[in-house]
Amino acid sequence: xxxxxxxxxxxxxxxxxxxxxxxxxxxxxxxxxxxxxxxxxxxxxxxxxxxxxxxxxxxxxxxxxxxxxxxxxxxxxxxxxxxxxxxxxxxxxxxxxxxxxxxxxxxxxxxxxxxxxxxxxxxxxxxxxxxxxxxxxxxxxxxxxxxxxxxxxxxxxxxxxxxxxxxxxxxxxxxxxxxxxxxxxxxxxxxxxxxxxxxxxxxxxxxxxxxxxxxxxxxxxxxxxxxxxxxxxxxxxxxxxxxxxxxxxxxxxxxxxxxxxxxxxxxxxxxxxxxxxxxxxxxxxxxxxxxxxxxxxxxxxxxxxxxxxxxxxxxxxxxxxxxxxxxxxxxxxxxxxxxxxxxxxxxxxxxxxxxxxxxxxxxxxxxxxxxxxxxxxxxxxxxxxxxxxxxxxxxxxxxxxxxxxxxxxxxxxxx
Numbered sequence: 001x002x003x004x005x006x007x008x009x010x011x012x013x014x015x016x017x018x019x020x021x022x023x024x025x026x027x028x029x030x031x032x033x034x035x036x037x038x039x040x041x042x043x044x045x046x047x048x049x050x051x052x053x054x055x056x057x058x059x060x061x062x063x064x065x066x067x068x069x070x071x072x073x074x075x076x077x078x079x080x081x082x083x084x085x086x087x088x089x090x091x092x093x094x095x096x097x098x099x100x101x102x103x104x105x106x107x108x109x110x111x112x113x114x115x116x117x118x119x120x121x122x123x124x125x126x127x128x129x130x131x132x133x134x135x136x137x138x139x140x141x142x143x144x145x146x147x148x149x150x151x152x153x154x155x156x157x158x159x160x161x162x163x164x165x166x167x168x169x170x171x172x173x174x175x176x177x178x179x180x181x182x183x184x185x186x187x188x189x190x191x192x193x194x195x196x197x198x199x200x201x202x203x204x205x206x207x208x209x210x211x212x213x214x215x216x217x218x219x220x221x222x223x224x225x226x227x228x229x230x231x232x233x234x235x236x237x238x239x240x241x242x243x244x245x246x247x248x249x250x251x252x253x254x255x256x257x258x259x260x261x262x263x264x265x266x267x268x269x270x271x272x273x274x275x276x277x278x279x280x281x282x283x284x285x286x287x288x289x290x291x292x293x294x295x296x297x298x299x300x301x302x303x304x305x306x307x308x309x310x311x312x313x314x315x316x317x318x319x320x321x322x323x324x325x326x327x328x329x330x331x332x333x334x335x336x337x338x339x340x341x342x343x344x345x346x347x348x349x350x351x352x353x354x355x356x357x358x359x360x361x362x363x364x365x366x367x368x369x370x371x372x373x374x375x376x377x378x379x380x381x382x383x384x385x386x387x388x389x390x391x392x393x394x395x396x397x398x399x400x401x402x403x404x405x406x407x408x409x410x411x412x413x414x415x
Contacts, residue, residue: 002379026355040162044074046160051174060178068153068181068188074160075150078195082163088354092300093347095325099139100333103298108134108337111143118216118229126236127246131334132313133235136320137201139330144201147225148194152177152206173197176206185213185222192225200224201231204238212238242319243312248293251310251316253284253343262303262399269296276309283309284344300328302402306345324380354403359384362403365411366391 048069055065111134112119119130141147156177159170176188177197181188186203193199195291199209213222223230240246257280268275274291281297289309308328318327336342354362356378363384367373371387385401393399395410408410 004061040074040079043161044157046085047273048157051171054171055175055178058175058179060182062181064178068178069157070188072151072154072157074162075154075195078150078155078158079162080124081195082159082165090325091351091353092325092328093305093351096329096332099329101334104333105336107143108138108333112337115228115232118232121229122216122232122236125233126240126244128236128244129249129313129334131338132239132250132317132330133232134337135233135330135333136235136317138333139326139392140203141201144228144231147192147201147203148198149192150195151189152191152193152197152302153181153188153200155195156195156206157295159197170197173206180206180209184226185209190225201228202234202238204234212241238320239316240371242316243402244316245293245312245398248290248311248313250313250334251298251308253345254281254289254297254307254309255284255345256307260383262389262401263393265297265399265401269382269386270294273309273311281307281309298328299400299402300324301348301351302400302404303400304348305351306343306347322379352404354408356403358405358408359403362388362408362411365414369414382399 025132052062052065056062078313083249108131112130119133122128122133123130137143153174156170156174159165160167160174163170180186181191191199193205198205202213204213204224209222209224212234213224213230214233214237215222217227217229217232219227221227221230222234224234246304254276257403264279268279271294273289273292273293273295276295276297277289277291281289289295290311293311295309295311296314298310298314299305300308310331312330314327318324320330321327332343359380360376360378363373363376363378367376369391371391373384373387375381375383380403388403388407389399389401391411391414392401392407395414396409397407
């Protein structure tokens with residue numbers, strides 16, 4: 001009997017006797033192994049069969065299509081992971097500290113020397129800071145040591161056919177994965193990554209691969225699995241095409257004056273850095289702020305934690321992963337690899353954070369009170385922070401836009 005990770009599908013042409021025989025064997029094998037129901041195995045084969053006309057229309061050859069699905073079946077690990085919704089309640093401090101370890105910083109410095117010539121070329125060609133490239137590479141796959149080993153075609157097919165979350169999205173990503181195979185950038189079983197379909201050392205989804213991956217070393221393939229120059233170039237190209245501001249920093253740690261007016265944040269976010277300087281915001285290293293550049297004040301732990309003035313490149317990094325914890329970690333890790341000293345500001349010793357359900361409750365309450373909250377999604381974005389700051393000011397609290405259990409409790413009690 002085939003192993004659970006290699007349920008054999010010899011054909012997707014269900015109109016043939018062979019196809020029905022294979023389907024029967026798949027269903028029986030999965031039932032015996034306790035990995036899938038007959039309906040799930042049936043859904044998998046029916047999905048692959050129905051996918052062929054769409055793939056053919058997208059320019060996929062029959063040879064590529066058959067090779068992509070040969071030997072594959074439902075991935076029970078993907079079904080299990082897709083069916084869970086883990087609750088992340090990690091503070092931003094814990095997240096950042098976990099990614100700024102001494103070993104990670106030392107490794108980044110070593111990689112900066114090892115790949116210096118290619119980082120030189122990437123900076124020259126794309127204008128992107130080498131240290132940010134290294135930091136993203138580190139966070140995404142630990143410089144290729146942890147890229148994920150799930151079969152991408154199998155993962156995406158399982159997500160598209162056998163889970164209920166965004167099946168159309170994963171179907172489209174699967175078609176894009178087939179395009180990558182059609183263009184011979186990688187072999188079918190060499191296309192590996194996360195269980196959710198993110199590819200190689202840079203963790204691009206297939207659609208992002210087609211848009212942003214580059215053949216940096218000129219060997220005719222965009223290989224983000226095995227070729228480090230292509231990894232470096234692809235990250236740089238991605239950031240350039242997401243409005244990276246060449247020659248500029250992502251942000252600076254800053255200090256605020258003793259009686260800083262936090263209500264001014266809503267009016268000044270996105271304004272020139274010089275306007276922040278007039279409010280008393282200053283770099284901790286004493287150097288001047290880039291006067292004309294648009295800047296946003298970021299207080300990841302509220303008024304009691306470190307403060308940052310962020311610029312356009314912070315938002316470019318954030319397109320890679322929408323999380324502020326991730327984006328700040330990239331910026332700070334890049335700084336440490338560059339040689340900039342640790343933070344001057346201190347994180348709160350009793351830092352707390354809201355979970356997603358609590359943030360959702362906060363958003364609903366703010367919206368009920370008439371604040372412009374467009375999306376109730378359990379995530380703290382610029383609109384939610386601005387609304388919270390406005391309410392905090394009216395409630396006589398420090399208007400730092402930082403949601404804590406105490407703030408939520410008082411907000412919830414507001415009539």
